[in-house]
Amino acid sequence: MDKPQPGHLKNAGLKSTVPRIRILELFELGQERHMSAEDVYKHLLASGDDVGLATVYRVLTQFEQAGLLTRHNFEGGKSVFELNQGKHHDHIVCLQCGHVEEFYDAAIESRQEKIAAERGFAVHDHSLHIYADCTKKKCPYK
Amino acid sequence: MDKPQPGHLKNAGLKSTVPRIRILELFELGQERHMSAEDVYKHLLASGDDVGLATVYRVLTQFEQAGLLTRHNFEGGKSVFELNQGKHHDHIVCLQCGHVEEFYDAAIESRQEKIAAERGFAVHDHSLHIYADCTKKKCPYK
DNA sequence: TTGCAAATGAGAACTATTATCATTTGCTAT
DNA sequence: ATAGCAAATGATAATAGTTCTCATTTGCAA
Known part of the structure; x- marks a missing residue:
């Protein structure tokens, strides 16, 4: 198999749930590196996943706190997230x-x-x- | 006299109106250097001025565009303004x-x-x- | 003064995000 | 496998900050 390891989630102290796995996949395998909550939500809907927008916001915040994602507050009012791959930039x-x-x-x-x-x-x-x-x-x- | 010169406004291509003069005074003479729209609004109400919140937002944006104020998007979601005194920092x-x-x-x-x-x-x-x-x-x- | 475009104030509308809460789901101990 | 239960979810209401709408007012030039 070649799919993303939910190990990242368990290590972060987060239960492996369907929404969390999908969102992590999107950041690890998707083509877009910087995504807002709305972006993530739309991608998931387009992929046929049935997640709520509230869950997307919750999960992104949890991932940020767990160190999996980094949040950026760019101009324009919306937060943008990217996979935290160690190297600062x-x-x-x-x-x-x-x-x-x-x-x-x-x-x-x-x-x-x-x-x-x-x-x-x-x-x-x-x-x-x-x-x-x-x-x-x-x-x-x- | 020693009051703020409305010349700043005219030079910026803005009509000298009461709300604009009051807001500019607040930044030029007030004690707080960094203020949000809400901060400005409250100060004006406390001073007995009768301005609307919408006007405060409009004027702050105009002042920013005119180069009189600088807007900062700090974390926490709200914009903060400060007098632009030429020197960037x-x-x-x-x-x-x-x-x-x-x-x-x-x-x-x-x-x-x-x-x-x-x-x-x-x-x-x-x-x-x-x-x-x-x-x-x-x-x-x- | 008078006239009229520009500016204002009140409140509706909008956008991003968070909170609420009944229902569902993942795991753990049978 | 399966029942139980806390944790997670989804729909939706609520909130915060800001912008828009529009009827009324104001600044200024003739």
């Missing part, structure tokens, strides 16, 4: 099409540490979002 | 006490521009929030 978000691109920059990371330390803060975590317009052909909305 | 937020400290780092700013340009994006704006714990005595919650 920041985001560039296209204001035209909503396309999200990831990046990591060691210089920025270390400057942040330094700045926080200088002011007497111990960094817990940070969020850096660059909002921009695609200037390339990749943006379908221009 | 980012924020460190203490996870214990919620204290917000501002900082500016030229190295981070230029790295961001470079990263975006390399990927074919024209930066519109960005948000960098460092979430940390005060390690100094300044935090009253530790």
Whole structure:
């Protein structure tokens, strides 16, 4: 077999239920890396799964707390989730099409540490979002 | 006289109306630097001004577009505004006490521009929030 | 002043998310 | 396997923040 292991769920202290397995599958096997609750809900409905929107919200929050997913609060009011695969990165978000691109920059990371330390803060975590317009052909909305 | 000049409004192409003048005063003369729409609304009501919440939202958005205010989308779902005094800065937020400290780092700013340009994006704006714990005595919650 | 477009206020509408609660489901001990 | 029961679910109501609608008011130019 080649299907996602529900082990992730058990390890996280979560019962293996149908909605949880489906949602985890969607993030692990699906093509979209960043999805809002609404996105997840629509994908599941399209796949013939019968889940409620409330369950999607609950499960996403549980997955976030369990460390399986990371939540991002981008502009536009809705939360977006992505699989937490260990490696930290920041985001560039296209204001035209909503396309999200990831990046990591060691210089920025270390400057942040330094700045926080200088002011007497111990960094817990940070969020850096660059909002921009695609200037390339990749943006379908221009 | 020593009152706020409505010139700011006219220069921004906005008619000088009572609600706009009051809101601008609140940011220019008030003691709070970061305020949500609800915060502004309550302050105005407390001052005896009779403005509607819808007007507050409209005016804040107009001020943002005119460059008079800057909007921040912090975690927690609500937008927070602050007077735009020319100098861009980012924020460190203490996870214990919620204290917000501002900082500016030229190295981070230029790295961001470079990263975006390399990927074919024209930066519109960005948000960098460092979430940390005060390690100094300044935090009253530790 | 008068006129009229622009701005306002009250409340409806909307969007994202959370809470409620009766019903269903996954697991555990038979 | 199976019964029991807590945990999870789905439908829907409720909430929070914000935007929209539209009748009335206001700022300002002639």
